[in-house]
Amino acid sequence: MSNPILVLGAGRSSVSLLYYLNDLAKEHSFRVSVADGDSSNLELRTKGLDNFDNLIFEALDEKNLVALIGNHKIVISLLPPPLHPIVAKACLVSCSNLVTASYESDAMRELASQIKEKGLIFINECGLDPGIDHMSAMEVIKDIQAKGGEISKFHSYCGGLVADEYDNNPFRYKISWNPRNVVLAGKGVSRFLANGRISLLPYQRLFSEPETVFVPDWGNFEAYPNRDSIPYISVYGLKGIKDLKRGTLRKPGFCERWAIFVKGGLTDDESLISFDPGSSYFDYLKVFFPGILPDNYTEFVSFVGNKRIAEQILDLGMRFENPVVLSRNSGTPADFLLDLIVRNWALNEEDQDLVVMLHEFRFKLDNVEYQTVASFGIKGSDSIHTAMAKTVGLPLGIVAKLLFLEKIDKKGLLLPLHTNIFKPVMEELSTFGLIFQVTTQTLKS
Numbered sequence: 090m091s092n093p094i095l096v097l098g099a100g101r102s103s104v105s106l107l108y109y110l111n112d113l114a115k116e117h118s119f120r121v122s123v124a125d126g127d128s129s130n131l132e133l134r135t136k137g138l139d140n141f142d143n144l145i146f147e148a149l150d151e152k153n154l155v156a157l158i159g160n161h162k163i164v165i166s167l168l169p170p171p172l173h174p175i176v177a178k179a180c181l182v183s184c185s186n187l188v189t190a191s192y193e194s195d196a197m198r199e200l201a202s203q204i205k206e207k208g209l210i211f212i213n214e215c216g217l218d219p220g221i222d223h224m225s226a227m228e229v230i231k232d233i234q235a236k237g238g239e240i241s242k243f244h245s246y247c248g249g250l251v252a253d254e255y256d257n258n259p260f261r262y263k264i265s266w267n268p269r270n271v272v273l274a275g276k277g278v279s280r281f282l283a284n285g286r287i288s289l290l291p292y293q294r295l296f297s298e299p300e301t302v303f304v305p306d307w308g309n310f311e312a313y314p315n316r317d318s319i320p321y322i323s324v325y326g327l328k329g330i331k332d333l334k335r336g337t338l339r340k341p342g343f344c345e346r347w348a349i350f351v352k353g354g355l356t357d358d359e360s361l362i363s364f365d366p367g368s369s370y371f372d373y374l375k376v377f378f379p380g381i382l383p384d385n386y387t388e389f390v391s392f393v394g395n396k397r398i399a400e401q402i403l404d405l406g407m408r409f410e411n412p413v414v415l416s417r418n419s420g421t422p423a424d425f426l427l428d429l430i431v432r433n434w435a436l437n438e439e440d441q442d443l444v445v446m447l448h449e450f451r452f453k454l455d456n457v458e459y460q461t462v463a464s465f466g467i468k469g470s471d472s473i474h475t476a477m478a479k480t481v482g483l484p485l486g487i488v489a490k491l492l493f494l495e496k497i498d499k500k501g502l503l504l505p506l507h508t509n510i511f512k513p514v515m516e517e518l519s520t521f522g523l524i525f526q527v528t529t530q531t532l533k534s
Contacts, residue, residue: 091160092122092142094489096187097176098167099125099134101189102216102266106165106482107134107141113490114140124157154179161185163492165485173197177204177211184209186492190216190481193504205501212503212510215488217444217480220245221518222335223324223504224484224511225525229463230325231508233452238459241331242451246302246312248338249477252441252468260347261340263434265469265477267444272356272427274337279314281334282322287391290314296348302338302466304447305526310338324506338445349393349402353377355426363419370405371411373425383409405433430515436472443468444476446525451532458532463525483521487514488514 094110096103105122110121124144125131131143146157149172158164158179165190166176173189174196180187181200186209193213204211214220222245233240251263264271279290290298290313299311315335322333339347341361350356354377364372375381380388386403393399406413406429416428436442443466450461469475486506497510505511 092120093161093493094119094121094163094165095158095161096121096123096167097157098124098164099123099127099131100167101475102478102481103134103167104482105479106167106486107138109483109486110489111138111140113486114492122161149175151175151179151182155182156184158183158189163188163489164189165189165489167485170194171212174185180209180211181207183220187211188215188485188488188492189213190220190485192219193502197502201502210492210497210500210502210503212497212505214504215484216482217477217484218446220505221505221523222247222446222448223448224529225463225465226325227506228515229448229450230327231459233450233454233461236454238450238454239329240327240450242333242449243325243327243330244332244334244336244449246304246310246336246338247446248310248444250338250340250443250445250512251436252391252443255437256340258434259398260343260434263335263436263440263442264342264431265436265475266481268431268434269427272423272430273358275313275316276356276358277316279316279318281314281318282330283332283334285321286329287292287319293351296344296351299339299344300336301341302336302447304338304445304464304466305462305528306464307445309341309445310445311341311344312336312338313344325503332451335463338447346398346402349398350426353392355422358421358423360421361419362422362425364415366418368415368418369409370407370415370425370429371409371412371423373415374403374407376422383491407430431458436475438472440472441468441470442475442477444480449503459529460532461527461529463527464526465523467523479521480523483518483523484514488516 114121120140120142122142122144124146126146128145135141154176163186164180166173170191173191177187177197177200181203191213226245247267275292275295281288295313299313302310302312313336318333318335362376378389390396390399445466446464452459467476477523
């Protein structure tokens with residue numbers, strides 16, 4: 090059998106997926122192709138995997154992608170989300186099915202009729218968040234609705250963090266996924282449903298007003314709402330619900346510190362700034378606080394309002410007396426901040442990351458109010474075999490297996506909200522230790 094599956098991209102989230110596909114290929118006597126623009130990256134990710142063929146790509150336009158996809162019947166794209174529409178168009182030409190872990194975009198929706206006409210299956214949002222959050226939520230939603238329950242509240246939270254044992258910086262955070270998404274998180278206005286009305290939380294308030302969320306077995310976390318929860322009323326089939334919010338989890342103390350970056354303008358991704366070669370992050374800080382001097386940071390400390398936190402931020406590399414040279418000469422403020430946190434918050438070789446997820450439901454059944462809480466937490470093994478790679482990669486691999494075995498009977502542009510997708514995925518994930526703890530209790534009236 091020729092290689093039926095092609096993986097595009099061999100980044101930090103690909104490891105568990107590649108190991109899973111290697112076992113699948115061994116079981117069914119085929120080989121898997123994986124393509125990346127970096128040959129050393131490919132060799133690192135596929136070392137010890139004997140059922141893979143490595144491919145190098147240079148330009149990622151539609152013509153080259155069509156040639157790269159060739160006769161592969163299933164494409165799993167781990168490329169940056171803006172490239173997925175290009176991949177999708179190439180898959181249409183090659184008559185290949187497509188799986189991604191990214192949000193379904195408007196550009197992807199514009200291809201929906203062509204996907205269905207060709208009898209193909211394109212499934213987005215098959216990673217962790219989005220992905221496992223959808224599938225685990227649908228398990229509970231379908232169960233409640235099958236019993237005749239009426240859901241009035243659904244809050245869902247997820248966080249990619251660092252395990253407590255390796256939590257050794259003031260922000261209590263290390264990078265286990267796309268760091269640019271960390272810097273730009275929450276841009277715009279967050280929308281959610283509260284007490285039957287659409288509520289808005291603008292970006293400048295987002296990190297200043299976190300709520301406290303308790304995850305069983307894992308403790309208290311800070312939470313802030315995701316960009317837009319309103320579409321999930323219809324996505325999850327929750328017509329009539331009064332409260333719906335999807336949010337992100339961080340460890341206590343993170344939001345207070347990150348709010349300083351937001352308030353100070355350091356997360357701006359539109360303005361362009363430039364520096365002379367050899368400039369340092371002290372020069373970067375002076376863009377926003379021109380009154381600071383090499384021996385006097387009073388203006389910045391006053392802005393922060395907390396000397397200890399101000400010192401912690403300066404210690405990231407912004408002090409004049411300990412110059413950290415900028416890694417670029419021009420860019421947006423967010424670009425420079427991104428470089429700084431990647432430098433400071435990298436997982437060390439033996440570090441373990443942590444993924445936690447929580448769903449909270451309130452529903453009425455036979456005139457009795459109930460609350461259901463579903464949660465899980467999982468740690469990675471080290472900086473390569475991370476919990477993030479596991480929770481992003483494994484559901485992608487399982488969905489690809491369902492496609493390979495022709496177990497998905499629907500055609501077209503899909504999300505993993507159908508029973509014949511989320512049920513087998515969640516069942517198999519449990520064999521890898523990803524098990525939700527679910528409790529239901531009666532609420533006192």
